[in-house]
Amino acid sequence: MKTIVEEAKQLQEDLVGYRRALHQIPELSMNLPMTTAYVSSELTKMGYKPQEICQSGIVVTVGGKKTGKVILLRADMDALPMVEEADETFKSTNGNMHACGHDFHTTMLLGTAKLLKQHEDELRGTVKLMFQPAEETGKGAKTMIEAGVLENPKVDAAVMLHVITGLPIPTGIFCLPEAGPSTSAADRFEIVIRGKGGHGAMPETTIDPLNVLSHIHIALQSINSREIAPADSVVVTVGMMSGGTTVNVIPDTAEMMGTIRTFSKANREFIPERIKAIAEGTAKMFRAEAEVNIIKECPSLVNDQSVLDSVEEALIGSFGKRSLISMRDMMPGGKIMGSEDFSFVGNEVPSVMMGIMAGNPNDGHKYQLHHPKVTFDEAVLYRGAAAYANVALHWLSKNCK
Numbered sequence: 001m002k003t004i005v006e007e008a009k010q011l012q013e014d015l016v017g018y019r020r021a022l023h024q025i026p027e028l029s030m031n032l033p034m035t036t037a038y039v040s041s042e043l044t045k046m047g048y049k050p051q052e053i054c055q056s057g058i059v060v061t062v063g064g065k066k067t068g069k070v071i072l073l074r075a076d077m078d079a080l081p082m083v084e085e086a087d088e089t090f091k092s093t094n095g096n097m098h099a100c101g102h103d104f105h106t107t108m109l110l111g112t113a114k115l116l117k118q119h120e121d122e123l124r125g126t127v128k129l130m131f132q133p134a135e136e137t138g139k140g141a142k143t144m145i146e147a148g149v150l151e152n153p154k155v156d157a158a159v160m161l162h163v164i165t166g167l168p169i170p171t172g173i174f175c176l177p178e179a180g181p182s183t184s185a186a187d188r189f190e191i192v193i194r195g196k197g198g199h200g201a202m203p204e205t206t207i208d209p210l211n212v213l214s215h216i217h218i219a220l221q222s223i224n225s226r227e228i229a230p231a232d233s234v235v236v237t238v239g240m241m242s243g244g245t246t247v248n249v250i251p252d253t254a255e256m257m258g259t260i261r262t263f264s265k266a267n268r269e270f271i272p273e274r275i276k277a278i279a280e281g282t283a284k285m286f287r288a289e290a291e292v293n294i295i296k297e298c299p300s301l302v303n304d305q306s307v308l309d310s311v312e313e314a315l316i317g318s319f320g321k322r323s324l325i326s327m328r329d330m331m332p333g334g335k336i337m338g339s340e341d342f343s344f345v346g347n348e349v350p351s352v353m354m355g356i357m358a359g360n361p362n363d364g365h366k367y368q369l370h371h372p373k374v375t376f377d378e379a380v381l382y383r384g385a386a387a388y389a390n391v392a393l394h395w396l397s398k399n400c401k
């Protein structure tokens, strides 16, 4: 496994080139024409025939000359709608930004494509490379699954990698979760309150939806504090409240929207029920009506023990035992309240999410993901490419008959 790492090091200059090219053309959600053109062109140069199985979703396979199983490696390619404030010579100027490091993931998987192509004859099975759009909007993985990314050939296991920056942990170290859930499910709620508008000086002739909305906002806080076991991790956040246009008019309606984050199936069902009951009950108490919509967005990402064991062995074999840190040592409970749409893949096949430290505050990388000034350490690019490749090689040889 060491040789792949050495070969990946030789690619480092190419990888920096890919990354800077991608960093300057950040695109959003399902609409990645420049990014996918770049990725397809580089894959074609390596001898692949990239297939766009849905809008901005690219798949290639490598291996298959020896019989064996199929492992999928996933990189997301989309950026965020924010203006980059990082002081880089290659910074984005189009109003979008790769603030979540997906340009790194795409680059690393391109590196993996190159490495695996050089070892194609040795692969004991097939590696499928999934270049995915719309992770940030939660649509990409689901759309690619619907377009058949897990079929033809059928995928038996899947692994993803995410960069982490701005934390005082040595650069290049890999972070592994424990088996079980590591990111939360994310669902959305929307509440519309219908009252009766009128003159602000004559509230007795109205049913004020802003008053109702305020009571609902306060009442929602007690779900987490009074109805969920303290040892469970859940979030109910109201991120938007709106209603009214001026000082002396009581509006007809008002609305709020928010996000629910949970790990267990029970909480994922219980909290929406309680939001609905609280909103409807409070509205009724004040003579108004509430319309509540719950939109299921993204399940919790569950890591598989057997794939996890294989990933751990591959990383130790490639980079040594000291190159690993447990997610439990980085964050409370070893879980993230954020969500990751790779969970849709994890719902279908045994999967693992791995992380790599890609920026240390001591080296000037002070900001974390999604910050307009966030920066990343390009020195880790070859490590990501080699990790993906060795994880696949090791899992395939371990699982061949």
Ligand SMILES: [Zn+2]
Pocket (backbone or CB within 6 Å): 100, 136, 369, 370
């Ligand atoms: Zn992100």
Ligand SMILES: [Zn+2]
Pocket (backbone or CB within 6 Å): 100, 101, 102, 135, 162
């Ligand atoms: Zn991300």
